[in-house]
Amino acid sequence: GLKAVDYISGIRCAFGARSSLGLLLPTRLKSFFYNPGPNYVWEKQRTGGFEEDIVSVVPWLHGSPVAIVSSMEAMQQVLGYSDDFDKLTREPGTALFGTNVVTLQKEAWKKHRRVVHPAFSNKLYSLVWKESMRMFRDMVDTEGWDKKQSVDIPLLSNLTSKFTLNIVASCAFDFRSTWSDSIASVGNEMTLQECLKTVIGDAPVRILAPKWAYYVFPFGALRRVDTAFSTIFGFMRAQIALRREKIVSEDVTSEDTQGKNTIFNNIVKANMDGGKFAFDEEEVIGNTFIMLFAGHETTARTLNSLLSLLALYQDEQDKVYQEIKRILPDGRDSTFEDFESFTQIRKCIQEAMRLYPPIGALLREAMHDVQIGVTNKITGEKERTVVIKKGTQILVNVLGIHYNPRHFPDPETFKPSRWDDGSIDPDAFGGFGQGPRACIGRKFSLAEATCFVAMLLRDWRVEVDLAEGESPQQWQRRVMTDKATGPRGLGPISVRFVKRKSQ
Numbered sequence: 034g035l036k037a038v039d040y041i042s043g044i045r046c047a048f049g050a051r052s053s054l055g056l057l058l059p060t061r062l063k064s065f066f067y068n069p070g071p072n073y074v075w076e077k078q079r080t081g082g083f084e085e086d087i088v089s090v091v092p093w094l095h096g097s098p099v100a101i102v103s104s105m106e107a108m109q110q111v112l113g114y115s116d117d118f119d120k121l122t123r124e125p126g127t128a129l130f131g132t133n134v135v136t137l138q139k140e141a142w143k144k145h146r147r148v149v150h151p152a153f154s155n156k157l158y159s160l161v162w163k164e165s166m167r168m169f170r171d172m173v174d175t176e177g178w179d180k181k182q183s184v185d186i187p188l189l190s191n192l193t194s195k196f197t198l199n200i201v202a203s204c205a206f207d208f209r210s211t212w213s214d215s216i217a218s219v220g221n222e223m224t225l226q227e228c229l230k231t232v233i234g235d236a237p238v239r240i241l242a243p244k245w246a247y248y249v250f251p252f253g254a255l256r257r258v259d260t261a262f263s264t265i266f267g268f269m270r271a272q273i274a275l276r277r278e279k280i281v282s283e284d285v286t287s288e289d290t291q292g293k294n295t296i297f298n299n300i301v302k303a304n305m306d307g308g309k310f311a312f313d314e315e316e317v318i319g320n321t322f323i324m325l326f327a328g329h330e331t332t333a334r335t336l337n338s339l340l341s342l343l344a345l346y347q348d349e350q351d352k353v354y355q356e357i358k359r360i361l362p363d364g365r366d367s368t369f370e371d372f373e374s375f376t377q378i379r380k381c382i383q384e385a386m387r388l389y390p391p392i393g394a395l396l397r398e399a400m401h402d403v404q405i406g407v408t409n410k411i412t413g414e415k416e417r418t419v420v421i422k423k424g425t426q427i428l429v430n431v432l433g434i435h436y437n438p439r440h441f442p443d444p445e446t447f448k449p450s451r452w453d454d455g456s457i458d459p460d461a462f463g464g465f466g467q468g469p470r471a472c473i474g475r476k477f478s479l480a481e482a483t484c485f486v487a488m489l490l491r492d493w494r495v496e497v498d499l500a501e502g503e504s505p506q507q508w509q510r511r512v513m514t515d516k517a518t519g520p521r522g523l524g525p526i527s528v529r530f531v532k533r534k535s536q
């Protein structure tokens with residue numbers, strides 16, 4: 034293990050940083066044992082970050098050695114266009130959800146990307162905007178916001194993930210729903226929204242527990258995970274069957290383009306068309322799941338941090354409000370044509386994603402023995418090179434890079450203006466990944482988040498309750514930073530929306 038990471042210093046522990054057992058067990062078992070666990074990068078960040086730009090975690094009992102890099106230069110090398118690194122050869126996500134475009138290695142990945150890519154066009158983003166408008170209005174009407182002077186939201190993540198799940202369902206899958214009859218509420222024992230959260234939060238349970246354990250052991254966690262998986266898979270199978278019927282029965286000359294151009298249609302059609310680029314059943318399921326999940330939880334997490342930060346820093350919220358008033362002077366509804374004009378909102382989104390990246394670490398595997406340049410943590414000077422052995426995992430610590438003062442001066446501060454004052458290198462931002470495997474849904478999520486925030490803050494001011502004598506920075510630390518985790522995002526956050534005077 035030590036040889037695989039060229040004896041780079043770091044942690045020696047029983048379980049690997051990304052091993053399923055390590056992800057499941059608590060970080061500390063009294064003082065006897067330290068386990069990096071699922072929140073390793075967040076825990077490190079809260080206590081000042083990693084000591085070096087490259088460190089290693091080498092387990093002696095179970096799991097693989099991992100090299101962790103926390104500099105922009107190493108991120109570019111690992112995620113870039115060379116053939117040095119790729120996704121994992123044995124990716125646990127594939128075993129759980131089926132083969133999909135996010136987890137596959139190069140050649141197989143190209144086939145999947147070919148299928149989903151054509152759907153990501155301006156036509157889709159324009160639909161995303163339209164649907165975000167419809168859903169926002171529907172939410173306000175259904176919840177009776179119009180009749181209130183202020184609305185308390187006890188759990189912001191419930192609202193944002195319901196919104197983003199409805200949008201991805203409608204725009205990527207053509208599952209139209211309303212706020213009151215939302216796709217998020219599908220399911221008997223658990224709603225689809227709860228199932229998706231459980232599946233990601235408790236994925237290690239599923240990897241570790243053999244199938245029979247679900248029948249033998251009465252543990253609540255096992256049953257919850259099992260219900261979540263069977264609800265999601267049941268839902269997806271039913272929808273896939275329906276889409277097949279539609280594809281077969283649809284008049285090819287008809288102009289019902291909405292359903293025909295969706296990502297989901299491309300995925301199911303790839304299964305029906307046959308030939309070199311055909312998808313098998315498992316690939317259809319895998320890609321359906323990944324689009325449903327990747328397409329909503331990440332944007333919901335971004336909205337959670339963004340709205341909380343704007344609530345804390347009212348001067349920044351005012352700048353956003355002034356921009357909205359300038360772009361929509363007569364208070365009209367916004368349209369997709371306004372998207373590029375909302376530059377202040379975009380800077381705030383980017384800054385919220387920098388401070389609280391929805392995906393804080395990206396994993397790769399060395400495809401052969403690879404040399405990596407090691408930079409000095411303080412000066413950024415290249416000091417030496419290390420050789421990562423073929424097959425070794427390497428974790429790009431996006432979170433650490435976003436808080437590295439070399440790349441982002443005064444990194445703890447929410448400062449949207451840094452994105453246009455020339456003080457930073459935009460290549461140090463890894464919120465959407467980088468290189469060939471960067472996020473395909475970037476513009477989708479930006480359109481959705483921009484439209485939602487523009488409409489919400491046009492009519493409402495967002496606030497949070499500070500404890501007595503507490504500063505916004507202290508609240509941010511207590512409620513956001515100290516509770517943030519890798520698998521579940523930010524902790525519980527409550528906000529209040531107060532109707533603006535002009536309404």
Ligand code: HEM
Nearest residue numbers: 135327328331332335391464465466470472473474477478
């Ligand atoms: C704020 C919202 C989002 C964030 C922060 C985000 C983040 C990311 C990141 C970091 C990656 C790279 C993963 C890696 O390098 O291992 C990625 C890839 C991906 N994302 Fe997103 N994403 C978001 C929204 C979306 C949406 C809305 C969709 C789909 C509708 C989507 C679909 C995908 C897919 C399919 C990939 C895999 C691309 C490939 O490997 O070819 N994402 N995303």
